[in-house]
Amino acid sequence: MSINSAMLAGVSGLVANASALASISDNIANVNTVAYKRNQTNFSSVVTAQAVPGHYSAGGTQAITRQLVSTQGLIQTANSATDIAINGDGFFVVTNKGLGLADSDQRLFTRSGSFSVDANGYLVNDAKLYLQGWPVEDGVATPDPSDLTSMQPINVKSLGTAVAPTSLVQLTASLFKNQTVSAGEAAYDPTVTPTTSMAQYADDIANNAVVTGTKPDFTMEMSITDSSGGTHKVALAVLKGATPNEWHAEVYAVPATDVTGGASPGLIGEGKIMFTSNGDFDPVNSGGFFANLSGSMTPSFSLGNSATGAAPKWATSLGLSDQTITLDLSKLSQVVEASQLKSVNSDGAGVGNVIAVQVDDQGFVSAIFDNKQVRKIAQIGLATFPNPDGLKPSSGNTYSSAIPAGVMVAKAPGTAGAGVISPSSLEASTVDLSQEFTGLITTQKAYSASSKIITTADQMLDELIQMKR
Incomplete structure (x- = not known):
């Protein structure tokens, strides 16, 4: 019955706009989250089979939400030498632990470069995830494009003296x-x-x-x-x-x-x-x-x-x-x-003992000693994907591999299409508050309109029931 389909279409509108509201809420909440990528909710129409000529059955709509991971955020100056940003394609490779990392442990990807040195000397970001890099031997790192286990957690305090x-x-x-x-x-x-x-x-x-x-x-x-x-x-x-x-x-x-x-x-x-x-x-x-x-x-x-x-x-x-x-x-x-x-x-x-840490635009992490010596420790590797928007979002502003993202390739910064490292910088969130507030207004109006569909259909059904009396 067309009235029933109209009511169901209204319900689908409520559900879809509720999803849009949740997406906008996440965006606004993360407006100051480093390297956060905004969510965008798109609507897709649902068409039902029109079995009876002259009678139209409403299909309604469905919400499709995706995170715009490939969007570049604004690079902003930071005060810390270990705050780093990626200008271009690629993700930092991070793990949930530093000491005792095994090949079977999960590797995650993030653009959040707010790293600092923890009590054990590891470089960790605000989500307490450990930055991975290729070890440097005799001043040279050996990147492996396909094996993330060749990277190790970067530690700046296990160097002894220089x-x-x-x-x-x-x-x-x-x-x-x-x-x-x-x-x-x-x-x-x-x-x-x-x-x-x-x-x-x-x-x-x-x-x-x-x-x-x-x-x-x-x-x-x-x-x-x-x-x-x-x-x-x-x-x-x-x-x-x-x-x-x-x-x-x-x-x-x-x-x-x-x-x-x-x-x-x-x-x-x-x-x-x-x-x-x-x-x-x-x-x-x-x-x-x-x-x-x-x-x-x-x-x-x-x-x-x-x-x-x-x-x-x-x-x-x-x-x-x-x-x-x-x-x-x-x-x-x-x-x-x-x-x-x-x-x-x-x-x-x-x-000499370590007194400071610095990162250059090629991703080399170096320890500075109090005897004026500078020693390269590791080179940060960047993971790239053919379709970054296809990555699966995880907590801590991270992503995990997914089939729609394509095959991961690890690259040294600034090579083979990978982005470059911006030292003492952070990537800003891609959220635009003016756009989000406008979205709030239109979403609220659409939600109200969908509810009107349901109340109107309800009134029409009441009229139909009243015909019997």
């Missing part, structure tokens, strides 16, 4: 051109008589022994950081030679017991330093240890830790790894003024 062994030392100094040639220079020849070395002199003085070595004219000391973060002292001693613009030079450890294997106690290398007529360092004519090695102005020395390592080498008792140190002498000069050491610049750094 040490940067010295690999380069640059000396800026001037030597006195008119330095008087010492009486001991004539007998100085450590390659033939090791006891005449300047290293021997330093060791004799340090041990209050009878002095047999040659006293240097000038000594420059530098600090060396070893592989364990310890600090050692190394000296560059020079002695004016009888030949113009020539200086004898030695590098030795202080104390001498830090190294073994040298001809003299603590001796690491010896040779001569030459200067041009205008006082510049002359790497071509410098000789011995300070010769122009492989076309470079920077001689280097290696300190090993084994019998097959370099000689001299670190003392075995120190238990240190092999280390090669480049000595940059390009800023040495010879002038008519007293010798002076102006600066020593070294790239080494001792033991």
Whole structure:
């Protein structure tokens, strides 16, 4: 009967508009939720079979609600270095736990990048979900596009300490051109008589022994950081030679017991330093240890830790790894003024602890140590889908895989169509309050109109019943 179908159509209108109201309510409630994607309720007509010619049966309507996941939210500046946003396609991969994560544990996807470091050092967002990333080894991450289990929860406190062994030392100094040639220079020849070395002199003085070595004219000391973060002292001693613009030079450890294997106690290398007529360092004519090695102005020395390592080498008792140190002498000069050491610049750094975390636009999470070292920990992976709107919504502003979304592919940020990471930023909700309030008005009116259908149909049925009386 047409009146019955009209009443049922009114009921379908009530149900559909109630769904629309629920959708709008969710949107308004989440207007400030980071990276929230608004719901949209569309209406679809229902057509029934018209069995009797001339009689129309109403079918009504049904509500179809979907979340507009693929809509990009506004990227806004945030105060925290661990707040990150995705500008473009992709989702952060997150899990419900960090420690003890198994391959069978569910991986979820989210755009909510309000991450912070928890008490255990993991990066978690406001929903307490753990951010996943590819571990970095030797500064390189290895993304796997199809296996999410290759990602691990990112932890910034399980790194221990950072040490940067010295690999380069640059000396800026001037030597006195008119330095008087010492009486001991004539007998100085450590390659033939090791006891005449300047290293021997330093060791004799340090041990209050009878002095047999040659006293240097000038000594420059530098600090060396070893592989364990310890600090050692190394000296560059020079002695004016009888030949113009020539200086004898030695590098030795202080104390001498830090190294073994040298001809003299603590001796690491010896040779001569030459200067041009205008006082510049002359790497071509410098000789011995300070010769122009492989076309470079920077001689280097290696300190090993084994019998097959370099000689001299670190003392075995120190238990240190092999280390090669480049000595940059390009800023040495010879002038008519007293010798002076102006600066020593070294790239080494001792033991350091994590004091901050940063994320770059390629998704690399790095730990910053208080010794100024920066170490990459992991690279954030972004999961992409052919149809993001087909993902299944979950609590915590997350989504799970679903067949309509298509096959997931994990990508490094900014590659193969994946979005880029915006550090110190957050993606805003896509909810527009003016649009939602307008929707409230139209939904309320539609709901009222549907109720009128039911009351009108009810009145008509009453009229029909009254015909019997």
